[in-house]
């Protein structure tokens with residue numbers, strides 16, 4: 001029996017994976033999201049007072065930076081919490097090892113030149129990001145121990161704990177931090193650390209990886225391969241390692257450019273042998289600190305990682321602290337060691353087997369034009385082959401894609417984006433800010449019928465006129481292109497969620513040359529080039545879409561060599577293909593198949609930002625009374641609907657801002673403060689009686705006839721769902737609700753305007769997020785003049801009308817509040833009032849149910865129903 005260690009009732013510790021100065025890092029399962037995370041535990045007991053102060057600083061910095069910084073090479077921080085003796089940070093789990101561990105497995109501890117250059121370029125990329133923050137962030141501890149590498153070679157910087165913001169004017173750091181040998185001389189207290197301190201540490205790291213020699217290691221007994229470095233690289237390293245910061249390269253970007261040139265030469269001349277000069281003396285010309293300024297004594301020996309026994313000893317203490325008895329402890333530890341010694345992580349399969357077959361259940365005939373795609377599967381393909389300035393990760397955070405950095409000015413009315421250096425389309429032509437500008441402007445062209453840009457990109461100044469056909473182009477007006485690497489947006493409204501709008505599919509880049517050549521039919525020629533995402537399209541027919549890695553994508557190349565999308569007539573057929581090993585992945589599995597599919601070893605589900613709700617018309621009787629709305633809401637048992645009708649493929653909810661949206665509230669109560677999801681029939685009856693009294697309705701006989709309207713569909717479950725609610729209202733309130741099924745087109749036409757719903761009392765509808773932001777669930781639905789607000793919230797004669805108006809005012813203010821935490825608080829407080837008012841009666845949130853073969857590593861669907869572009873380098877076939 002194995003005892004489970006559960007933190008916060010949510011994180012199940014699986015295995016310790018690493019140990020640092022103050023912290024132990026565990027691989028853990030987040031039971032709520034069913035994902036693997038890293039839990040970093042800092043144990044305060046046994047620390048000396050100064051160590052507690054240092055650990056506190058480290059912890060707070062790691063959280064602050066981890067939560068605010070977004071870069072594909074920085075692990076995301078999801079949560080933090082503490083108990084009496086420990087602090088915890090929950091972060092993205094990196095399935096890999098540190099470069100220090102990795103190099104120790106290689107002969108002489110040395111990495112090949114091309115691999116070091118590739119790592120160097122990636123580290124430069126993330127340092128460029130950190131150094132371009134305002135104020136710049138100096139990492140201060142670049143070393144092989146703080147760089148992790150996944151099995152596919154993806155690189156992450158860990159341990160933001162000692163990073164700090166550069167303060168102009170401050171002469172020196174208050175603390176001497178960094179790691180001996182890797183830290184720049186000025187980090188020993190003589191001067192303030194700057195970007196050039198990171199340049200020094202990167203130089204020391206690259207040198208250690210190339211030579212196999214630790215900067216402080218004088219041991220000459222180890223056999224190491226003499227290193228032959230291109231002359232330019234030797235020169236660059238010598239400059240990076242100059243003792244005087246003024247002698248080092250001025251910026252990390254200049255280092256990156258030089259490394260790119262060296263890399264291009266090395267790659268092109270790989271076949272030719274490089275002459276091997278005699279090895280240089282280990283310690284020169286590199287600076288090796290002999291004293292720690294201020295402390296007056298020799299630097300401490302570099303930290304050594306503790307062995308497994310020590311880790312287990314710490315675990316015993318941890319478990320004892322968490323209240324486990326000794327028997328459990330022993331069971332736990334034995335289970336743990338047993339499991340660990342047996343746990344053989346499957347290895348990555350050879351390139352010839354890196355093929356992913358995806359079964360889709362609608363035709364492949366939709367043109368893959370980012371401006372107009374509607375189907376989810378098409379959006380997924382577009383997201384794989386086309387990149388935007390920004391994208392979303394699995395945690396619904398906005399992360400950089402083509403943009404390297406960005407800044408807001410003018411109180412959020414101006415946004416300046418700096419593109420990554422040297423971007424290219426898949427055909428090798430340069431991708432510049434002019435291409436981004438062209439693509440966004442094109443998406444707003446009224447010729448793009450059914451496009452989403454007129455809505456998603458509406459905040460760019462002049463977008464309304466462009467999409468109404470009143471102006472020919474936004475470029476030079478709302479979109480400015482001062483140079484090839486910079487694009488500026490001028491906004492008509494300084495919404496705090498502008499970045500989120502740029503993650504939508506309509507905001508990705510298309511190649512102008514291809515559109516100019518083929519016009520609207522350019523999507524039939526995507527295999528000729530034009531891809532800007534991690535993959536390029538090589539075949540596009542009704543029978544098959546084939547993708548291969550885009551050789552010019554800026555990020556680490558995916559290990560998958562081929563991805564094939566094959567259409568099937570039904571999900572049942574797609575699942576049969578999966579069972580017959582013809583397909584590796586099927587998503588959107590409907591509830592009708594769930595009993596069969598959820599037995600599958602590869603079954604997963606991911607909560608989606610899509611909610612089904614009942615809308616009530618504030619202008620029509622009887623729903624112009626809040627108590628009657630509350631009575632109808634509390635008479636519904638949402639748990640029962642989820643279980644009986646939807647076979648638990650949905651999550652019953654009281655929330656309007658759904659779980660998984662960064663704005664979702666953890667403390668929301670349902671209408672009239674009811675916390676449960678199965679309603680409260682007693683309270684519902686009481687509220688109904690009070691509401692009827694207020695409205696002068698003497699008895700149920702004179703209660704207005706109520707009709708629930710819903711769009712017809714082939715899915716019988718929708719009808720069953722309406723029938724079960726009809727029964728609940730009858731049983732709990734004594735009211736017979738009529739059901740009215742309407743042809744879909746008539747229904748959607750009707751609910752698009754207040755005039756259209758004039759004769760409707762309540763209707764069933766679903767909403768899927770455009771982007772993960774609370775505004776999409778608040779202002780877009782309930783704001784003044786919001787197109788979705790056809791039920792007349794804030795424009796009626798209800799008793800709390802004045803408050804409804806105030807709420808609309810708060811929403812308008814929240815939209816333009818630039819400070820995210822403050823904005824979130826505003827939306828959440830409004831949401832609580834809207835839920836109490838039954839402005840919506842939310843029923844449930846959807847899961848995307850999917851199967852993925854166990855030998856496909858890392859494939860997960862995020863809350864927008866997509867595989868995040870950032871994930872592709874870590875998705876591969878195992879053997």
Ligand SMILES: Nc1ncnc2c1ncn2[C@@H]1O[C@H](COP(=O)(O)OP(=O)(O)OP(=O)(O)O)[C@@H](O)[C@H]1O
Pocket residue numbers: 017018019020021022023024025038075091092093094095096097098145146158159161303
């Ligand atoms: N996000 C992560 N995913 C997987 N493993 C991790 C992660 N973060 C850290 N580790 C592992 O845990 C080890 C210790 O982590 P880390 O270096 O962050 O601890 P620390 O106490 O802050 O270190 P230091 O003593 O260097 O300041 C790392 O060397 C690595 O092996």
